[in-house]
Amino acid sequence: MLEQRRFAYHFLGGTADAVETALAAYRNEDDGYGHALEPDLRGPVSQPLHAGHALRVLDSIGRCGGQRVERVCRYLTSVSTLDGALPAIRPSQRGYPTAPFVPVVDDPPSDLLATGPVVGLLHRNEVWHAWLFRATDFCWQAVESLRKSHPYEVEAAVAFLDSAPDRPRAEAAADRLGRMVREQRLAVLDPERLDASPVSPGYGPGEHHFPYDFARTPGSLARAWFTDEEMARSLDFLAAEQRKDGGWPIRWRQWAPGTALECRPMVTIEALRTLKAYGRAIA
Template sequence: MPGDEASAQPPQPARIPAPQPEQGPLARAEQFIWLTARVLEQRRFAFHFLGGAADPVDTALGSYLNGDGGYGHALDPDLRGPLSQPLHTAHALRVLDTLGRCGGQRIERLCRHLTGVSTAEGALPVVFPAPRAYPAAPYHPVQDDPPGELLTTGPVVGVLHRNRVWHAWLFRATDFCWDRIENLRHSHPYEIQSAVAFLDGVPDRARAAAAADRLGRLVREQRLVVLDPERRAEYPPAPGYGPQELLFPYDFARRPESLARGWFTDEELGRALDFLAAEQEPDGGWPVRRREWAPGSALERRPIATLDALLTLRAYGRLATGVSRPGPVPPP
């Protein structure tokens, strides 16, 4: 009726239900994933924690695949647009590695793509220049003639080696990674992560162990890792990083078998894992510490960070194994 104040009120948005406090970490994370994640992260969660099959993950990942054999379409949320980029390739290979599917014609085509887009030294830049500009995080500036970077080349080469992929592209790319790692004198945390990804997969284990030992000393000397989360205010972020963009022991040693595990004492790693478990937020997800530059990118990255946290905690026996709840997995 006219004049009815109640009828003049605008409709209120539906409230998203928060996980119940009594739920365990995995159940709370599950609700967060179903509420916020892309299809790919939903399928990955089902595969890792609900007994789901690998095929739905593979199918979801295939939607990011381009005709040139590379991956695009914001698979890595920091690079928008359809173009194939090395950061997307590294992300895709990490997913395929967990599925045990880094082989076959798909990987052959991918290596041919990498051959065509590598720099003169056989490495991958962070971002390729393109005929038109697509949105990208400001910390990934586009250059006309970008250099090869360990940041992108290391993870790609490491995963391919771990899966015993042999392709001509790998020879020069592997030499590039060895040269960069063995001559590092100053670095930043994400580059060290990429070095570890290479060293954990490369076939020459003795050489990898020696290089990892030197990197571990560098990381501690240059304070690139927060060894005590309670004193993280004493660790300044690396140049160009966000105010909260700090890395902890588990960021380098994602699994106990990583060469980076030897960089930290049991006490240091235990404190870090306690901190990681406590970082789960009331909505069930984990935070993203890097700088937020676009709402969509930030929204898409939190489920990825949540999956990373869950997988790390499980690898160290800090998360209950098996499915998060009884019942069948949703059909593909």
């Protein structure tokens, strides 16, 4: 239901109220979100990754502010690590089905993948909350210390840098990351030569990442990492990936049929939003 409402909002003139009402079904009494909002984490319990997902939805409909976000920030504060950042997953997930690539541990560390996108979108929406101070410091330290990375981590860094308040510092960090992405071959620059492109260690077969994965909009700092031709090729590839049923496939490891089915509408909406952001025609 949530993805139907999101699709209607972005492409059919639907309302933000309808999206927010559908999202509210996933909210818990602790002001977090659960109930498999992020399909790879089953069960009702709140998790930081669910909260990040909810904030991205609110951001996409212009509702990332006010009391609704104040409540989420209270939840983020309650689950933060000692250095003020977010873990990917908390021990409360134990006992519920969980993707094997998201391990449940007793004392989870701070995680840039969980923290960076949340901090970035809160800054973009000019949210003020005490939680942001230490979380922002963590993101700066994590991003500026990256020497060897993988695509998902770099994408989380970009989500932070695109909206970090210190723009000169963000631009310098992004420039260094862009060189690293090219040196370590983290992005497929020619989709016609996929077989010659390496997949990062720990990723599934075919789990490649493309320029559009790093630069979701033309205004992203990551857009400068790629030539016009490289970006155009990646967008052509993205458009051609649409399946006969109208949706896009998921590229990460599938561990259960149900979760793969739930993820496809999410991937489809993001593919369409990316193509639209770059001025591509949406059939």
